[in-house]
Amino acid sequence: MTARDTIFALGTGAGRAAIAVIRISGPGSGDALQALAGKRPAPRRATVATLHDPATGEALDRGVALFFPGPASSTGEDYAELQLHGGRAVVEGTLAALHRLPGLRAAEPGEFARRGFENGKLDLSQAEALVDLIDAQTEAQRRQALHVAGGALRRKVELWRAALVDALALVEAELDFSDEADVAGCSPARLSALLSPLVEDMRAALRLAPASERMRDGFVVIILGRPNVGKSTLINALTQRDLAIVSAIPGTTRDMIEAHFDIGGLPVTLIDTAGLRDAADEIERIGVDRTLARVETADLALWLSDSGESPPRCDVETIRVATKIDLSPAPEGAIGVCALSGAGLEALVAAIGRRARASLGDGAAALIVRERHRQALEQALESVDAVLIEEGPLELHAEELRRASRSLGRIVGAVDVEDVLDAVFSRFCIGK
Structure with a gap:
């Protein structure tokens, strides 16, 4: 990689879309625009142009071309941009035409941003x-x-x-x-x-x-409880997705299942775990051991019980959750929920959100991230x-x-x- 290469890449997502943006940066950016659009647009002025393949003269698309002479550009060097229709054939044809131009090559991951850093347009933290x-x-x-x-x-x-x-x-x-x-x-x-x-x-x-x-990784909430107390049903209800298998057979959940959840704009990771009991087989025992190890790195634990059982002692803050309140009322000190009907879920989410906000803040004053x-x-x-x-x-x-x-x-x-x-x-x- 040399700073004098002229690089190009698709700057928008691949696949069918309304608009595709192709970025070009380096000393040959203006010449590349000249070759495809027939002229170099005036600096920083969007110009409608019909693009042609320089090798065949065939029209590729009618779009918008822009040119930003360095150092007044995002990369600090001559920079060009093509805004095209987002069809796959248009994008692939234009990229192929650029690839055939002398002195141009496809960009590597992060190369546009790295050039901006090297040319003083942003620092490493940015x-x-x-x-x-x-x-x-x-x-x-x-x-x-x-x-x-x-x-x-x-x-x-x-x-x-x-x-x-x-x-x-x-x-x-x-x-x-x-x-x-x-x-x-x-x-x-x-x-x-x-x-x-x-x-x-x-x-x-x-x-x-x-x-x-x-904040970058999220507030981690681990769901604990004996087998068949409704852990998997709860995580499915909270995320409104069928992430975990729900079964009346004890020990169905053998490994941890993670789900990312947005509570009031805060990132929360919910972890469904194997039921805590003296496991009957080796695979289930491994699942229980992994659960116990994962508890120590969580920010919050939800202890689920349908019988009023108290949670085990651990170093993580724990919220008691009484499940299946359609069958029996929640004991004092527990948040009662019925995952099937949705009863109590709003109160549980609010309780998790309060602790997440106290732990993570709102990101507005972040510096050391x-x-x-x-x-x-x-x-x-x-x-x-x-x-x-x-x-x-x-x-x-x-x-x-x-x-x-x-x-x-x-x-x-x-x-x-x-x-x-x-x-x-x-x-x-x-x-x-």
Whole structure:
């Protein structure tokens, strides 16, 4: 892969559609438009054109062509776009015509976004957030991804690094000009006044990090209970899909079944599990063991019982759910439901939603949304704490401040990120 290649790809979903968008980026973008449309459109002006295959002269489609000269484009280089009818033959014919043009090649996954990153159009945190935005399934996930993709984390990192630069300037001035009468001394009080607000702000961002990281994966709710209490019936009723086999035979559910659920815009993962009992056969025992192991990583457990049985002790918050309330009333302290009629389901969903919102937030204030971000910020905070807490020569303080700045730079891709670039951009779709 070289930055001077001209790349192209379908930027919309494959298959029959009303409109298809083909993207072209690189120094040959304008020439490619000239070859297909017969002329290069005026910059940033949508132009209706009949596209022809340069090799045969055959008409491919009548669509819209746009041209954005670099660096004022999404990739930072010459960029073109074709908006066509979304039929398979139109798309395949146009892509084939582009492929035959000299100097053009098909783009790799994430290559358009990577060029934008390399040309300063977005930082690494924004690129990662674009992946999250594409993957978002709920309103809160969309809100969180859009917040970071809009540069919220980049702006915060820039403020943090600016404070570090001010502190470093103070330390280095003391080192280089300590004998000058007009240079104020670098006292611990002055350093503390500069760095203490920074430390508090960084710690506040870290406190929100666990919720923001989990927002990407969802709030995990595991459904527990003895065999035949209605676990599979409940998950089918909540998702309104026949995900789990429902049978009167005990031990029907042998393995865990996951279902993704949207509660008030929050991502929730429901997990149906094997009934907890002394299993009669080896396969069922494996299912029970997996259930017990999965409980420890869940955010919430629903303990289902049709007899008022109390839940077993575990380290996860548990909601008692009384099933089959059409046959017997719910005991005190339990949420009563009848999955077949729908009675009580609204109250149960509301109870799950309250706990999910308390755990995940709403995504609007998210900053540190990935483990990579959190680790870099923790390293930066450790270095700044060393300056504030430990007594030592100013040379060591200066090095700790530089280390903190480098750690923050890794979040946005300013320094030392070559080892993560391929992993980040390979997750994109081709054409993004």
